[in-house]
Amino acid sequence: MKKIIEKVPGYDTMVLPLHKARAMKAAKRYGFPARKMKVIGVTGTNGKTTTCFMIYRMLLEAGKKVGLMTTVAWGYGKDVKPQMTHMTTADAGTLNKRMREIADAGAEFLVLEVTSHALAQDRVWGVPFDMVVWTNLTHEHLDYHKTFERYRDAKRRLFKMADRNVKGMKIGAVNADDASAEFFYKDISKPLTYGVDHGELRARQVKLLPNGVDYFVKYQGKKIHVRTQIPGKFNVHNSLATVAVGLSYCLSVEEIERGIYALDFVDGRMNRIDEGQDFGVVMDYAHTPDAFEKLIPDMKAACSGKLIVMFGSAGGRRDPAKRPIQGEIAGRHADEVVLTEEDDRETPGMEILDQIAEGAEKAGKVRDKDLFLILDRPSAIEFCLKRAKKGDMVLLLGKGNEKTIERADGEHEYSEETEARKVLKKLQEERKP
Numbered sequence: 001m002k003k004i005i006e007k008v009p010g011y012d013t014m015v016l017p018l019h020k021a022r023a024m025k026a027a028k029r030y031g032f033p034a035r036k037m038k039v040i041g042v043t044g045t046n047g048k049t050t051t052c053f054m055i056y057r058m059l060l061e062a063g064k065k066v067g068l069m070t071t072v073a074w075g076y077g078k079d080v081k082p083q084m085t086h087m088t089t090a091d092a093g094t095l096n097k098r099m100r101e102i103a104d105a106g107a108e109f110l111v112l113e114v115t116s117h118a119l120a121q122d123r124v125w126g127v128p129f130d131m132v133v134w135t136n137l138t139h140e141h142l143d144y145h146k147t148f149e150r151y152r153d154a155k156r157r158l159f160k161m162a163d164r165n166v167k168g169m170k171i172g173a174v175n176a177d178d179a180s181a182e183f184f185y186k187d188i189s190k191p192l193t194y195g196v197d198h199g200e201l202r203a204r205q206v207k208l209l210p211n212g213v214d215y216f217v218k219y220q221g222k223k224i225h226v227r228t229q230i231p232g233k234f235n236v237h238n239s240l241a242t243v244a245v246g247l248s249y250c251l252s253v254e255e256i257e258r259g260i261y262a263l264d265f266v267d268g269r270m271n272r273i274d275e276g277q278d279f280g281v282v283m284d285y286a287h288t289p290d291a292f293e294k295l296i297p298d299m300k301a302a303c304s305g306k307l308i309v310m311f312g313s314a315g316g317r318r319d320p321a322k323r324p325i326q327g328e329i330a331g332r333h334a335d336e337v338v339l340t341e342e343d344d345r346e347t348p349g350m351e352i353l354d355q356i357a358e359g360a361e362k363a364g365k366v367r368d369k370d371l372f373l374i375l376d377r378p379s380a381i382e383f384c385l386k387r388a389k390k391g392d393m394v395l396l397l398g399k400g401n402e403k404t405i406e407r408a409d410g411e412h413e414y415s416e417e418t419e420a421r422k423v424l425k426k427l428q429e430e431r432k433p
Helices: 018-029 048-061 092-104 116-120 148-165 181-185 234-248 253-262 289-301 322-333 349-362 377-387 416-430
Strands: 038-043 066-069 073-076 079-082 109-113 129-134 172-175 191-195 204-209 212-219 222-227 280-284 307-311 336-339 371-373 393-397 404-407 410-413
Touching (some): 038 148, 048 066, 116 148, 129 148, 129 234, 148 181, 172 234, 181 191, 191 234, 212 234, 280 416, 289 307, 289 393, 322 336, 322 349, 336 349, 349 371
Parallel strands (some): 038 129, 066 109, 129 172, 307 336, 307 393, 336 371
Antiparallel strands (some): 073 079, 212 222, 404 410
16 A cells, blocks of 8 residues: 655645645646756745845846745745735745746745745755755744744754755754754754854844934955944844855955945835834734744833834634734834734634733733724724824834735725824824914
8 A cells, every 4th residue: 555644744644745735736737947057945933034035136136037925925036026915935836837937037045934834845846955054943833833832943944855955065053052052053064054142154243223223234254334224133133144145156355245235125124114204114024933032122222212012913713822922022112003804714813812911910911091992994093003102103013015804704895004193194184283
C-alpha cells in the first residue's frame, strides 16, 4: 500500500500531501521559475514585510534587477502591485505564476516573504533559496502549530532548504538578539548574525528619531552609517538584516547606506495619517505581543500628550492565548485602550474583547474610564479620534494595509486609512470657525 499521509514538521496532525503535490505540479507547469533567479527568503514572526521592502529597495538602488513578493505588494522593479489577500505567502499556483512573470521580466533577484504555514505545507517546494533571513520568533500562530517548538521548527525548514541548495557563501542572516537564534544559525553552514547586544553585525550609537533610526555598524574593516526613514526601535533589527544581505552580495558601503535610506514608506507599517489635525495618528499592522512590546512604549515616549491605542485580535481558529497578553501590554503603556474587532470571523466579537480586556484590567485599566470596548471598528476609530486632543497620539493597530475585514458572514471591503481620513476630515470641518 502506498503511503498517503505524511508528518509535516511544525504541524500537529497527519495530513494528506496535497499541498506538496500542488506545489510540485505548479512548479513544473510554470517551468520552475525560481531557478532563474537568486531568491532571498525572509521569515520570522515580526518585521518580515518591512525587511523585505528594505532588501528590495537596497538592491534596486544598487542597479540590480529585482522582484518582490510580500504581504503588501508583489512585482518587478518599480512596477509593484498591491497584495489584496490576507495570505502572506500565496498558494503554490499563484506563487509560481507570479514568479514566472517576475522571471520573464528579467529579474535576477527575488525577495520573498515566507510564512510558517507556507513552509509546513510545502507551498515553497521547488524554490532554491539563495539566501535566507530570520527576523525573530515570538508567540504567534499556535492555533495552527499547537506548540512554540513546532512553530519554530516550521520556520527552520527555510534554513534547512537553503543549506541544501547553496554552498560556499554566507547564506543566512540571523537575529542574534533573539532567544531562539541558535536553532537557526546551526541549521546553515555559514550564518551571518546581527543584533544590538549580540552578533557579528552590531548596531552602535543607536538613535531613535521621530522619523527614523540612526546607527553605525562595523564589519571586517567597513564602517556603515545606517539611517532609515521609517521610525521604531524594531527597524534597527530590520535594517541590520538588510545590511547582512548587502554584505553577502558584495554591495558597497555606499550602496547599502543609500538603499536603506531610500525606503520611505511601507503600506500599513508605521503610516502617519495627517489631515491637518493637531494630534498624531499612526496606522500599523502590529498584532502580536512582541510587536506591541516594541512599538507601544516607543510611541508613548514620542508623545507629548495622551497615547490612545486601538486594536483587536483575530477570531476563528486563530491563537486566543495572546489576547490577554496584548491587553496587558497595551494597558501598561497606553493612557487609554480601545478594543474593537479584527477579523473576528465566526467567534463572537465581544468574547474576544472580553478576553483582551482581562489583560488590560490586570494592568490597571478600568472599563469606561480608560478602557473601552467598541465592537464596530469604524465606530471605534471615530471614538478614538474624537477623544484626541492637541499633542495626543492615536495608534491604530492590527489591520494595516489590509483591504478587507472578516466577519461571521464573510469578508467585507475595509480600509483603515480611508475610515480614519473620513473621520479626520469631518472633525476638521466641524472645528472650522
